[in-house]
Amino acid sequence: MTAPVDAGVAAVVRELEDRLAALPAGQDARRAFLGTYARTTTAIGQALAAGVFEDPGWVRRWDVAFVGHFLAAHDADVDGGAVPRPWRLAFDADPALPTLVHLLLELNAHVNYDLPQALLEVVSDDDFDHPVLMAARRRDHERVDTLIASRVAVEGRALPGGARLAARLLAPLDRWSTHRFLPAARRQVWANAVDLHEARRTGPEAYAARIAELDVLTSARIAELLRPGPVLLRLAARGFGVRLPPP
Structure with missing residues (x-):
């Protein structure tokens, strides 16, 4: 029996x-990402339906907003x-690259x-002024990390053909890297969100400038992922996330 899914997320x-x-046919990389x-x-x-999160309403709103991007x-x-530059670089990557690279x-x-x-x-900016509320939301943010890490093996088996074989051969490294670099990246995401909040409080120009910095950092990380060589080993050594510099 399939477990129930929160109605807002099901949409x-x-x-x-x-x-x-x-x-259309020929969109194998996008198909793999959408399926995953x-x-x-x-x-x-x-x-959410099982009551895992402290603030399910907030997690639901976050997930809908995130998928919306x-x-x-x-x-x-x-x-x-037109799409944001990080997405343009990802979408325009060579279709001949391994599916795992496209997913990354x-x-x-x-x-x-x-x-x-x-x-x-x-x-909201007001939310950031309430430490107890923000601590609960950060814990829910981290619960999502645990859930995603638990799905690495499942998603590796779901990849098509040669990508599935590669995922199986790299499974120990894949699991270790994911447990290390994805949670670390999401911690950096949280820190970046705090920095964006401070910029948003300063004004629209400051906020736009910080988003532009995030664009540059993310695009540079994509360029690094596209370099020849073992992508997962580089991620294990260098990490996956990006961190905004001090303003």
């Missing part, structure tokens, strides 16, 4: 599945429109660039 899962169904994302979002919805980039790309490129754009902005959409 965005359907949006992801609709985009997946509409993909839909399954992971379903798992978050199941955790990807959907906006995906839809704009499909329609031939799109994950980089979504986590490092989109996630701090999505957090700011569901955490």
Whole structure:
């Protein structure tokens, strides 16, 4: 029996599945990302329905906002429109690259660039003035880390053909790297969100300048991921996240 999924999250899962169904032939990398994302979002919805989070309403709003950033980039790309540079670099990567690399490129754009902005959409400036509230929300943010890390093996088995074989051969390194670099990246995301909050309080120009810095850092990390060589080993050594410099 399938575990129940929170109704609010189920709605965005359907949006992801609709985009997946509409993909034309030859979009294997995007298909892999959309499939992985839909399954992971379903798992978050199941955790919400099971009462895993301290503030389920906030986690639901965050997840909907976060998925919305990807959907906006995906839809704009499909329609031939402008997308943020990190997404453009990820979407335009050589289709011949391994599926695992494409997944990492799109994950980089979504986590490092989109996630701090999505957090700011569901955490007001007033919220930041309440330490108890923010501590609870940070704990829920970290619970998502645990859930994502638990899905590494499952998603490796779901990859198609040669990518699935590569994931199985690299499974020990993959699990170790993911347990290390993804939680570390999300801690940096939280710190970046705090910095963006301070910029937002200063004014629109300061906020726009910090978003531009985040764009540069995320795009540079994509360029690093595209270098020849063992991507997972580089991630294990260098990490996955980016960190805004002091203002």
